[in-house]
Amino acid sequence: MSETDTPVQQNVFGEPLDLCSEKPLTGWFRDGCCNTDEGDRGAHTVCAKVTDEFLQWLKSDGNDLITPHPEFGFPGLKDGDCWCVCAGSYARAVEAGVACKLYLSRTNIRTLELIPIEKLKPFALDLS
Numbered sequence: 001m002s003e004t005d006t007p008v009q010q011n012v013f014g015e016p017l018d019l020c021s022e023k024p025l026t027g028w029f030r031d032g033c034c035n036t037d038e039g040d041r042g043a044h045t046v047c048a049k050v051t052d053e054f055l056q057w058l059k060s061d062g063n064d065l066i067t068p069h070p071e072f073g074f075p076g077l078k079d080g081d082c083w084c085v086c087a088g089s090y091a092r093a094v095e096a097g098v099a100c101k102l103y104l105s106r107t108n109i110r111t112l113e114l115i116p117i118e119k120l121k122p123f124a125l126d127l128s
Contacts, residue, residue, distance in 0.1 A: 047106030
């Protein structure tokens, strides 16, 4: 692989990471996927389908994703939107009993450094 090639990042199953959301456009790189790198201190790696309850809790936890910020092209999130949320925030939401559903095929494998797969599976929308 040359230095200009970007490796395809993997989901929690070790497969190529699926798209999380283009409307609204999400991701650390605003590429629609929960891709990450060393500069992503928040580890925006969990593809969550947010709920009002989760968004309100997240705001109280210090991350307001409800308020629009048009100057940054951010429309604000609403119930049912998909978004790459920080793994640490998601882990705290699980512990607080307010975690929303998520997509494992769209969640970056790096999430497993902070949250065991067993804690994610009960919230998965894409397990049969």
